[in-house]
Amino acid sequence: MTKGVLLFCFDTPDFQYHKILEKCVALIKKNLRLQITVVTDFETFKNIKPLGFVHYKFIEPELGNKKHGLEWRNVDRHMAYELSPYDTTLVMDIDYFPFTDNLSQFLDTGYDFLISKDAHDLTNRNSFDTKRSSMIDMVWATVFVFKKGKKAKRIFNMVKYVKDYYAYFLDLYRIRDRRFRNDYAFAIALEQANGMITYDTMPMKLPTLPPDCRVLQMDEQGLAWQYNDQVNYTREQDVHVLNKEVANV
Amino acid sequence: MDIGELKKQSDISYDIAVAKRNALEKTHARLVVVYNEHIFRADVETINLVKTLSEALTSPLYVLDTNNNPVEISEPKEFLKKLIERNQEAISSYHQMSKTFEKRGD
Numbered sequence: 001m002t003k004g005v006l007l008f009c010f011d012t013p014d015f016q017y018h019k020i021l022e023k024c025v026a027l028i029k030k031n032l033r034l035q036i037t038v039v040t041d042f043e044t045f046k047n048i049k050p051l052g053f054v055h056y057k058f059i060e061p062e063l064g065n066k067k068h069g070l071e072w073r074n075v076d077r078h079m080a081y082e083l084s085p086y087d088t089t090l091v092m093d094i095d096y097f098p099f100t101d102n103l104s105q106f107l108d109t110g111y112d113f114l115i116s117k118d119a120h121d122l123t124n125r126n127s128f129d130t131k132r133s134s135m136i137d138m139v140w141a142t143v144f145v146f147k148k149g150k151k152a153k154r155i156f157n158m159v160k161y162v163k164d165y166y167a168y169f170l171d172l173y174r175i176r177d178r179r180f181r182n183d184y185a186f187a188i189a190l191e192q193a194n195g196m197i198t199y200d201t202m203p204m205k206l207p208t209l210p211p212d213c214r215v216l217q218m219d220e221q222g223l224a225w226q227y228n229d230q231v232n233y234t235r236e237q238d239v240h241v242l243n244k245e246v247a248n249v
Numbered sequence: 250m251d252i253g254e255l256k257k258q259s260d261i262s263y264d265i266a267v268a269k270r271n272a273l274e275k276t277h278a279r280l281v282v283v284y285n286e287h288i289f290r291a292d293v294e295t296i297n298l299v300k301t302l303s304e305a306l307t308s309p310l311y312v313l314d315t316n317n318n319p320v321e322i323s324e325p326k327e328f329l330k331k332l333i334e335r336n337q338e339a340i341s342s343y344h345q346m347s348k349t350f351e352k353r354g355d
Binding site: 106122203230 | 260263264266267268270271274275277278279281282283286287288290315316318342
């Protein structure tokens with residue numbers, strides 16, 4: 001049984017995501033000690049510094065999605081099943097920095113698909129616990145684990161179906177955000193594929209820094225951030241950083 | 250005490266509160282443990298349950314994982330040892346961090 005991490009990384013005209021990838025890969029190698037496959041395009045690949053033993057898969061990212069008016073190349077996550085060379089795969093956003101080995105144990109479960117429903121705001125503002133207007137629980141597609149087989153394949157097929165009829169499903173579940181978000185696509189697909197009842201989750205809140213926090217310093221142990229006039233830090237705790245300027249730290 | 254000093258103390262208290270909340274969340278994440286292909290929390294409830302069942306019954310034991318799926322535990326002592334080790338690793342780390350909070354608050 002092979003195990004590994006699958007990452008998606010595409011530079012855009014506005015952000016050099018490959019710099020974030022380089023930081024993430026170093027932490028995966030140090031803490032998770034798993035094989036790594038990066039899904040990218042040739043333009044991004046040319047910018048990535050040598051990262052040692054890392055596999056690459058090249059695709060042309062689907063364009064057209066935007067976030068705050070800027071190009072947002074996030075639409076290809078539904079292809080993770082086909083693109084992963086592993087029997088059990090941990091799919092992670094490249095801005096999720098694994099400062100611990102906590103995630104690696106989830107590749108040793110008997111579950112076919114695991115995802116988290118909760119995030120922890122590291123600034124203590126509970127900014128991810130906003131009032132829910134949609135009819136279903138949301139998930140964080142930032143980190144998920146799947147084991148190749150009929151059940152996982154069915155979930156990914158459903159994600160593709162949801163993606164094709166995305167506007168319809170947003171209306172069906174009263175989701176107001178009209179951008180394509182993997183979080184919503186996976187939440188809808190899991191709801192549909194699991195008989196509209198319940199599904200298995202990872203019992204952890206993803207520690208997350210909101211986009212208005214500026215990362216001041218980062219090393220292999222943790223990072224420090226500034227929010228307004230407050231400076232704080234965390235060590236040996238995974239962190240999902242939403243401010244893309246972390247690329248330049 | 251002037252208002253500047255009060256503001257400073259308030260900022261320090263806020264920083265400590267944020268750090269403490271994050272440390273607690275870090276501890277909760279570390280308490281998650283995978284055993285026998287299932288997910289458990291190495292918390293007080295699980296440890297007490299496994300200890301009580303292992304003393305009252307002969308193995309195997311049956312417990313629920315975090316997704317409420319039933320799991321057969323054929324080696325309760327091994328499972329309990331793993332739960333206790335993870336629990337104390339996480340809580341002792343939290344304890345060390347709490348010492349730094351006290352220093353910052355002095």
